[in-house]
Amino acid sequence: MKIGCISWSHRNEFGPNGLDLPKWMAHCKNDAHLDGVELWNNHFMSLDQAYLQQLKDTSAVLKLPIYSVATKCVFGSFTSEEIKKAQQTMRDWLDATHFLGVKTMRLSIGGEDLRAPEHQKTVFLTLTQVLLEGKYPEITVGIENQEPGVVQNYTDVELMQQLSGGRLKLVLDNGSFIDKNDSYEFCRLALPYACVFHAKFFDLGNEIIYTSGKNLKDIFPVNKPIIPTLHLCSLPGAPFYRGSSMQELLDYTMDEVEILLKCGVDGFIVENHGDIPFVKPEQFPYETVAGMSFIGAEVSRAAKKHHVALGVNCLANAAIPALAVAKAVDAQFIRVNQYANAYVANEGFVEGRAGQILRYRSSIKGDDIAVFTDVHVKHGSHAIVADRPITEQAKDALFFCSDVLICTGSRTGDAPTDEELREIKVSDTVPVIVGSGITPDNVERIMRVADGGIVASYFKKDGIWTNKVDYDRTMYFMDVVRELRTRL
Numbered sequence: 001m002k003i004g005c006i007s008w009s010h011r012n013e014f015g016p017n018g019l020d021l022p023k024w025m026a027h028c029k030n031d032a033h034l035d036g037v038e039l040w041n042n043h044f045m046s047l048d049q050a051y052l053q054q055l056k057d058t059s060a061v062l063k064l065p066i067y068s069v070a071t072k073c074v075f076g077s078f079t080s081e082e083i084k085k086a087q088q089t090m091r092d093w094l095d096a097t098h099f100l101g102v103k104t105m106r107l108s109i110g111g112e113d114l115r116a117p118e119h120q121k122t123v124f125l126t127l128t129q130v131l132l133e134g135k136y137p138e139i140t141v142g143i144e145n146q147e148p149g150v151v152q153n154y155t156d157v158e159l160m161q162q163l164s165g166g167r168l169k170l171v172l173d174n175g176s177f178i179d180k181n182d183s184y185e186f187c188r189l190a191l192p193y194a195c196v197f198h199a200k201f202f203d204l205g206n207e208i209i210y211t212s213g214k215n216l217k218d219i220f221p222v223n224k225p226i227i228p229t230l231h232l233c234s235l236p237g238a239p240f241y242r243g244s245s246m247q248e249l250l251d252y253t254m255d256e257v258e259i260l261l262k263c264g265v266d267g268f269i270v271e272n273h274g275d276i277p278f279v280k281p282e283q284f285p286y287e288t289v290a291g292m293s294f295i296g297a298e299v300s301r302a303a304k305k306h307h308v309a310l311g312v313n314c315l316a317n318a319a320i321p322a323l324a325v326a327k328a329v330d331a332q333f334i335r336v337n338q339y340a341n342a343y344v345a346n347e348g349f350v351e352g353r354a355g356q357i358l359r360y361r362s363s364i365k366g367d368d369i370a371v372f373t374d375v376h377v378k379h380g381s382h383a384i385v386a387d388r389p390i391t392e393q394a395k396d397a398l399f400f401c402s403d404v405l406i407c408t409g410s411r412t413g414d415a416p417t418d419e420e421l422r423e424i425k426v427s428d429t430v431p432v433i434v435g436s437g438i439t440p441d442n443v444e445r446i447m448r449v450a451d452g453g454i455v456a457s458y459f460k461k462d463g464i465w466t467n468k469v470d471y472d473r474t475m476y477f478m479d480v481v482r483e484l485r486t487r488l
Contacts, residue, residue: 002035002036003034003035004028004034004035004036004037004038004067005028005032005034005037005038006037006038006039006040006068006070006198007021007024007037007038007039007040007043008040008042008070010024011040011042011043012422012425012449014042014043015418015448015449020043020045021039021043021044021045021055021058022054022055022058024037024043025037025055025058025059025062025064026058026062028064029062029063029064030062034064035064035065036064036065036066036067037064037065037066037067038066038067038068038069038070038106038196039055039066039068039069039070040070041069041070041071041072041093041487042448042487042488044096047092047093047095047096049099052096052099052100053099055100056099056100056101059100066100066101066102067102067104067196068102068104068105068106068196069093069096069097069100069102069104069105069106070105070106070107070108071089071090071093071105071106071107071108072089072107072108072109072110072223072486072488073086073089073090073107073108073109073110073127074086074089074109074110074111074223074485074486075109075110075111075112075114075119075122075123075126076110076111076112076482077111077112077264078111078112078119078122082111083122083126085486086126087126087127087129087130089486090107090127090130090141091130091133091135093105094130094135094136094139094141097136097139098135098136098139102139103138103139103140104139104140104141104142104195104196105139105140105141105142106141106142106143106144106171106196107127107141107142107143107144107171108143108144108146108149109123109143109146109149109150109151110222110223110485111123111150111221111222112221112222112307113221113307114149114150114221115150115152119150120150120156120159121159121163123150124150124159124160124163124164124168125163125164127141127143127164127168128163128164128165128167128168131164131167131168132167140169140195141167141168141169142168142169142170142171142194142195142196143160143168143169143170143171144170144171144173144198145157145170145171145172145173145186145190146173151170153186154185154186154189154190157170157189157190157193161193169193169194169195170190170193170194170195171194171195171196171197171198172187172190172191172194172196172197172198173197173198174187174197174198174199215403215431216403216404216431216433216451216452218370219267219309219332219333219370220266220267220309220452222266222485223485223488224447224450224451224452224453224481224484224485224488225266225267225309225433225452225453226265226266226452226453226455226477226478226481227265227266227267227268227269227309227311227433227452227453227454227455228260228265228267228268228269228454228455228456228459228469228474229268229269229271229273229313229454229455229456230253230256230257230268230269230270230271230299231271231273231274231456231465231466232249232253232270232271232272232273232274232275232291232292232295233249233252233253233274234274234275235249235272235274235275235287235288235291235292236287236288236291237275237285237287237288238272238274238275238276238288239275239276239277240274240275240276246291246294246295249291249295250294250295250298252468253270253295253298253299254298254299254302255468255469256468256469257299257302258302259469259470259471259474260459260469260474261302261306261308262471262475263471263474263475263477263478264478264482265308265474265478266308266309266452267303267308267309267310267311267332268299268303268308268309268310268311269310269311269312269313269335269454270292270295270296270299270310270311270312270313270325270329270331271312271313271314271315271335272288272291272292272313272314272315273315273456273465275288275315277346277347278315278316278346278347279316279347280316280317280347280348280350281316281317281318281319281320281321281353284314284318284321288314288321289314289321289324289325292312292314292325293324293325293328293329296310296312296325296328296329296331297328297329299329300329300330300331304330309332309333310329310330310331310332310333311326311331311332311333311334311335311372312325312326312329312331312333312334312335313334313335313337314334315337316337316345316346316347316350317336317337317338317345317347317350317353319334319336319339319353319356319357319371320353320356320357320360322334322335322336323357323360323361323364323366323369324364326366326369327364327366327369331369332368332369332370333369333370333371333372333403333404334369334370334371334372335372335373335374335406335435335454336353336357336371336372336373336374337350337374337377338350338351338352338353338374338377339352339353339354339357339371339373339374339397339400339402340352340354340373340393340396340397340399340400340402341393341396343377345377352400354397354400354401354402355400357371358371358400358401370403370404371401371402371403371404372402372403372404372405372406372433373397373402373403373404373405373406374405374406374407374408374435375390375393375394375397375405375406375407375424376390376393376407376408376420376424377406377408389423390420390423390424391423391424391426394423394424394425394426395426398426398427398430402430403430404430404431404432404433404451405424405425405430405431405432405433406432406433406434406435406454407420407421407424407432407433407434407435407450408434408435408436408437409436409437414436414437415434415436415437415438415439415442415446416434416436416437416446418445418449421434421446421449421450422449425449425450431451431452432449432450432451433450433451433452433453433454434446434450434452434453434454435453435454436454436456436457437457438453438454438455438458439458439477440458440476440477440480443477443480443481443484444484447481447484447488448488455477458473458477459473459474459477460473461473
């Protein structure tokens with residue numbers, strides 16, 4: 001048996017001050033004593049021949065074969081333009097794979113609603129069309145089984161074999177079937193069609209992470225989802241509410257929803273940001289729950305129509321009201337600013353309420369509502385837990401069953417540092433998204449580490465959170481993200 005490793009497994013160690021592919025390959029050979037490696041596209045500096053030759057030379061000097069090159073083809077919303085782009089991505093990486101002298105290329109597939117039968121068929125036929133060009137018949141191309149993804153079960157494998165004439169193979173990943181009843185059976189049936197086997201081992205030592213099992217990909221089928229926050233106008237009862245009817249408040253929000261959907265965002269968070277200054281959770285008003293439910297229900301209908309997700313955030317830290325609203329409007333997740341531990345915020349002393357939150361969620365049969373939790377949340381002092389580093393605070397949130405961790409800067413509109421991101425990304429099994437300060441200028445840096453992002457201020461006119469959503473700024477941002485997704 002020969003054992004290799006994919007550079008994805010050490011992705012948190014890559015970066016300007018960390019590993020690059022040649023250094024990582026040396027580590028795999030000299031320290032881990034592996035037989036070969038798989039190179040992940042995110043870790044390529046470029047596809048220039050000079051750089052590829054450096055990787056080829058490194059492999060030769062170390063006597064460490066490159067078993068496979070891993071990349072991603074994104075079909076987006078399956079427009080003809082996006083399909084052509086996916087094909088070109090495949091051709092570019094086939095060229096690189098051939099230059100490196102590698103015989104296997106792994107594909108993961110991105111796009112909207114990949115489980116739709118017509119989209120599955122399009123993916124398999126589109127990729128097969130490139131293979132039929134016959135440029136590199138010696139290269140085997142495999143699609144990884146992923147959940148969610150275009151290949152999830154044995155029926156998908158059979159369809160892939162049929163439509164590709166056996167040209168497309170399977171990259172069989174046992175990690176996609178953890179705790180699934182059909183994992184062994186799938187592997188038994190699909191193994192004859194596999195060109196690569198990915199074995200994942202999840203060893204947490206003495207630490208147990210009690211997540212609910214909901215993954216970011218269960219909610220957002222796209223890679224690196226962008227989730228705008230809908231800052232609701234001041235609702236009845238708030239200091240700056242001036243008597244507008246609920247219909248007027250709804251119309252304001254739905255105007256923003258329409259713009260954001262046109263620009264291709266991946267979901268929404270309904271948030272009572274106009275109710276500033278905020279009260280503590282035990283003081284959260286009934287009328288605010290009612291107002292957010294009224295508006296949230298309409299946003300939910302629009303989100304479902306366009307197949308995007310919906311979340312709720314009740315400020316400040318009112319997670320139980322947020323769960324009530326989420327249940328009422330059929331939202332998929334809530335955001336909790338202080339889930340574990342405690343800090344001193346604008347509102348005063350704010351405690352983590354994980355125990356209350358999960359008990360209430362259970363009582364309303366809301367276990368399908370994921371809990372996104374901030375770590376080292378903005379707008380406050382964490383001196384109370386200053387003896388616990390950010391990494392430890394992240395582990396506290398995971399220990400209390402957080403589904404997704406959120407990393408923020410110090411204030412609204414401030415981006416976190418790379419160091420903060422790395423400190424919070426403590427588990428390969430729990431996603432980390434950035435909750436503030438993402439712009440077109442820093443989105444690539446952030447998304448190379450983070451799994452998604454919440455955006456609010458940048459989408460507003462002049463980047464000011466109190467202004468309305470601006471179509472041109474939002475479309476420009478999403479265009480940058482869409483291009484970025486083809487490379488990540």
